[in-house]
Amino acid sequence: MFYIALLRGINVGGHVVKMERLRELFTELGFTGVRTYIQSGNVFFETGPASEQLDRATLIQLIEEHLYGALGYQVPVFLRTIAEFERMLALEPFKALQVTADMRLCIVFTKEIIPDTLALPFRSPKNDMEIVAATDHEAFVVWYIINGRPPVAQGFKILGDKTTTRFIHTAAKILEAAKKGQPSPTTD
Template structure:
């Protein structure tokens, strides 16, 4: 079986006082026997290769190792390089543009949104709008208020969503994909 290159999108890394140097994060992934481990910027994006085909088991193994090593849970969303490329090629934000007061955020999901979750959905405060979703990601337009994002994009789904989410700005996701493709 050939190896697959994954991008691990980690939630809760280098936010809220939980600081992890990328060198340490790469060591933790290497300890799991994963190959060609690299990272991109400080927000918890790790690239690696593996022949493991059971993504759910691999995700659990990574999450358990990170929690045991770091002392807190680190929800992990794994996507292949091809999946991220396909997502970007689909132009999920067609008709929306980033600007001085608007950010486009892809929120990677640990599980699909609940059945019947209506989209698009706009927050009562008008600070975000969920403009679309597929089983692995939701597409959120953040409207800055007072020059700030007042809502965590990974937490916009409310109590009806039992899964986890971690967001990446669309422009950053393009850079993550380019970095993941480099040998």
Template sequence: MTGTTTYIAFLRAVNVGGRTVKMERLRALFAELGLDQVRSYIQTGNVFFSTAETDRAALTARIEQHLEQALGYAVPVMLRTVEEVAELVDADPFAGVEVTPEVRLCAVFLSEPLPTDLEFPVSSPKGDWEIISATPGTAFTVLHLRDGRTVNPATCFPKSYQGQATSRFFHTIVKILAAARKV
């Protein structure tokens, strides 16, 4: 479709904490908004769609409003174009980080940039996570499992951070991108 943009909507608060939404229903909710070629990937709230709408902030607000009205709770939405996610993957933000059974690589999609005074890397006092770098829209976090468990990377930001965030393992983002590129 000419003049359209394909977005990946990374949703927070979907299929966690007892809030279950079948992907069929989620796709239907996006379609109700007049969005085209709506598809989803796995159960963690990743939705692909195309639209001719050019105002991303207005589109995000419209989606969030519709989801909250339909589901009964707020669902923060981080919209990224397929091209933006491809750039993120191609940048290889975790180059040089050794992956072991105790290490997880995570990209945290942000609604607002992190505070400008943040100096990287930022590590937790317990050593269970570190933010190694960030762009205005994404923080790159290395998680260290302790007793087989890890923290929610979206909670690793300073209290001064006023935005919303949702995380995905980096290897999952690669798969999401591949799925989003399929027509």
């Protein structure tokens, strides 16, 4: 199985990891075709024989424990397949918006299921963030730049404590980069 791993907290807040080291850590787990994309914790890999039969939750736990052991701090991991990334981006949740220079379009990936009772659009109390759409594990969020500054807290409590965020244009580039190195399907 080919995965896109989105890691939270890599190369921010003093948690500096060279991409070469990150690739080594994933290779140590028996993954193959390990590649990284930009310095913010995006890893592409294929499961190896030892991990092929693991379900996603177990695979995430394995990666998180290995990263914690090697780096000494928690690194939440969010796994998606290429097909899941394609479906997510195909939703075009920001399509109806009149985007201005003071807006940033983001995808917040969550560990917890986003409640389907969440009334959308959902604005932050300071009106500096707005969830405009959501799937079970992704919230499509607009950051409003106020006085030249992005929101101070870049998340919503309703989305849980373990999230990671990518700008929508970065997510599209991640998908493109993942597809470039993906192994070609074999035919019988």
